[in-house]
Amino acid sequence: MKIVFIGAGNLATHLAAACKAAGNNIVQVYSRTMENATLLAGETGAEAVNNLEQIRLDADLYIFSVKDDALPAVVRQMPPTEGVWAHTAGSLSMDLxxxxxxxxxxxxxxxxxxxxxxxxxxxxxxFIEGSNPATTRLLEELAGSLSRNVRRLSGEKRRTLHLAAVYACNFVNHMYTLASEIIGREGLPFDLLLPLIAETAAKVTEMAPQAAQTGPAIRFDEEVMRRHLSLLPDPETKELYTLISKSIHKHSI
Amino acid sequence: MKIVFIGAGNLATHLAAACKAAGNNIVQVYSRTMENATLLAGETGAEAVNNLEQIRLDADLYIFSVKDDALPAVVRQMPPTEGVWAHTAGSLSMDLxxxxxxxxxxxxxxxxxxxxxxxxxxxxxxFIEGSNPATTRLLEELAGSLSRNVRRLSGEKRRTLHLAAVYACNFVNHMYTLASEIIGREGLPFDLLLPLIAETAAKVTEMAPQAAQTGPAIRFDEEVMRRHLSLLPDPETKELYTLISKSIHKHSI
Known part of the structure; x- marks a missing residue:
């Protein structure tokens, strides 16, 4: 399949590499900045462009992988082309x-x-969605050549999945960041936490997260929580600690 | 070494099994409830007791692993014994x-x-702390027979480490719980999130968590965040989403 990538960010970089490895032909990579376009184009043997007017019109698939809030403008500026247009955003409708x-x-x-x-x-x-059966099949076939874990999903459910992913990934990673700050203030290395982080993630492959919970908040150990609050440096961090602890306690089973 | 366990909870269960596997003799397990004492005693070949007056006085080490807020009372009620007394709590001083x-x-x-x-x-x-050099060495030797990752740490630093662990484990696991609720409302299985959870944890073995951050909050994609908020069912969950997103943005690099 001849594929054009519109965007050269983290997701586009990994997806383009996987598409190429599955035997597809990445013919072009567009990015606003020529540097990014060239970088990804170089990795995938594609032509780099930084002007939407230079987009080839004869590809089978155009994959739009730009920042969510930039996508509508990019779509408006695209020339009319052959093939299928698809984006990679969790929380945007395909209707755009x-x-x-x-x-x-x-x-x-x-x-x-x-x-x-x-x-x-x-x-x-x-997760695949298409505007008609042929388009859905085309996207599904491509996806099936990249991953053994492909399913069709409506835009509404995809949006919910994306929200869940924000918790399971971005918010989780932020808890790692806060832990790293706390431990760093005592001059201790973040690596000390890695076995705990790995086990916390591994546990939920076997048990529901609600059943896996441990620690002072689920036990409602007020004395420990009070002492923890006294170690936190600013009102904002204290507020976050209190709010998450309350939410844990509310979800205790 | 002859060891008595005071407490038969999650931590005591795993620690007692490891002590036994390392060749120590678990002579007694105390728990307030005979059922718990019997369960762990059975697994480790120890005697089960549910009365502190029945504690053997001749052990080398007494490991106290009860809820933090129950520990002071248990210590007060203990008979005078031979050996060393040690607890397993992150945020309690050994001075108790x-x-x-x-x-x-x-x-x-x-x-x-x-x-x-x-x-x-x-x-x-x-992490080991002892009231005198001989006690520290005894605890360190036992610890060294259980794990290849042993270090001495003051009570003050241990308390900070425990606070960091609450973020890296309990708060992280709660984010998994919230993600599981969100995804469950759409009838999607939690398992869909497992590759994301595993990768999020694996990433920070290679990169600092601050550098690993992705998603709408770090990009400050207000439109996506606004749509996410509209999907959340109650003011409390919305507040948590907003507060964590703000904190992510504040930590962006």
Missing amino acids: FAARKAEHGVIYPLQTFSKQRKVDFASIPL | FAARKAEHGVIYPLQTFSKQRKVDFASIPL
């Missing part, structure tokens, strides 16, 4: 393409991507 | 033993324990 392109859809990979970190694409859940 | 027992200390395992889940004790960081 409707006025410009009848054959459109979504490939949403449920994963966190950083450029410098390799991921096993085959295990990433990919 | 001082009035009753000169040889005292702490073995603090930085891990989350649930009875039904096996853990690899050898990789768990164990």
